[in-house]
Amino acid sequence: MTTPRSAGVPFFKMHGSGNDFVLIDNRELCLPQSEMSEWASRVCPRGFGVGADGLIFLQDTPERPDVDYVWHFYNADGSRAEMCGNGSRCAASLAHRIGLAGATHVFGTDAGPIHAHVLEGTDLVKVELTPPTGLALGAKLNVAGHETTVHFVNTGVPHAVVVCEDVKAVDIMTVGRAIRMHEHFAPAGTNANFIQVRDDKRLFLRTYERGVEGETFACGTGAAASALIAHTLGLVGPEVELTTSGGEVLQISIENGTVFLQGKALMTYHGEMYPESMGIAPLE
Numbered sequence: 001m002t003t004p005r006s007a008g009v010p011f012f013k014m015h016g017s018g019n020d021f022v023l024i025d026n027r028e029l030c031l032p033q034s035e036m037s038e039w040a041s042r043v044c045p046r047g048f049g050v051g052a053d054g055l056i057f058l059q060d061t062p063e064r065p066d067v068d069y070v071w072h073f074y075n076a077d078g079s080r081a082e083m084c085g086n087g088s089r090c091a092a093s094l095a096h097r098i099g100l101a102g103a104t105h106v107f108g109t110d111a112g113p114i115h116a117h118v119l120e121g122t123d124l125v126k127v128e129l130t131p132p133t134g135l136a137l138g139a140k141l142n143v144a145g146h147e148t149t150v151h152f153v154n155t156g157v158p159h160a161v162v163v164c165e166d167v168k169a170v171d172i173m174t175v176g177r178a179i180r181m182h183e184h185f186a187p188a189g190t191n192a193n194f195i196q197v198r199d200d201k202r203l204f205l206r207t208y209e210r211g212v213e214g215e216t217f218a219c220g221t222g223a224a225a226s227a228l229i230a231h232t233l234g235l236v237g238p239e240v241e242l243t244t245s246g247g248e249v250l251q252i253s254i255e256n257g258t259v260f261l262q263g264k265a266l267m268t269y270h271g272e273m274y275p276e277s278m279g280i281a282p283l284e
Ligand SMILES: N[C@H](CCC[C@H](N)C(=O)O)C(=O)O
Pocket: 019, 075, 080, 081, 083, 084, 085, 086, 087, 157, 158, 191, 209, 210, 211, 212, 218, 219, 220, 221, 222
């Protein structure tokens, strides 16, 4: 193997219920925001890159007295997203671990400030999501040739939700993709969630994620959107456990219209990456 010419760039690999991310402390790298999308589209592909559903940069912000730091979040395809529920739990856990913030802190996202609480001594992190917007129930849409009832809400990013009898039976790459691209939603499209009610406290959830362009093992803002819509439809109470494709459980609490997401955030690797080996131009 030829020795990479560029110096190694330190990074962390973490996941929230199987939704995995590369995280970089940008206080060290100082990568300009203009280059972050390109990095995401090179680092995230499995095979030619490190492999992840998204790339997260943590950035201290002395000019922002209202937050402890900000993040820059990018999907695997290089698109910038306003928010990511599982990613926010990973970011909060890492920020606490590297001394960027305390166990309870606030960080800035494009969707707004996120209040996070790292439950010390556990792998759990609880985040308060930004106020849900755009709730719309019962749109009858032609999806892949079938009339489908689709609900919608934005929980930091847009989410369509379909209630199913059996989520395992959903052809998610066809139906999920069709909803993700449907003209009914904003030009940038939406994430597509499929839920199955187990009882008044538990749902099964599968998510086709915008910007990953495929099913992920879990989607935090999707879990929040699904729980909020199921609760609004009277299918579940305000405390909901969602079993996600990866088999883990995300906990959603709805309190006076505010949505909280709790689940594990685990670090699986801390090492160096070699950007040039992924086709990224050498750093200046
Ligand atoms: N792919 C999403 C962002 C990440 C959401 C998901 N990973 C989560 O945990 O909330 C979008 O572009 O709308």
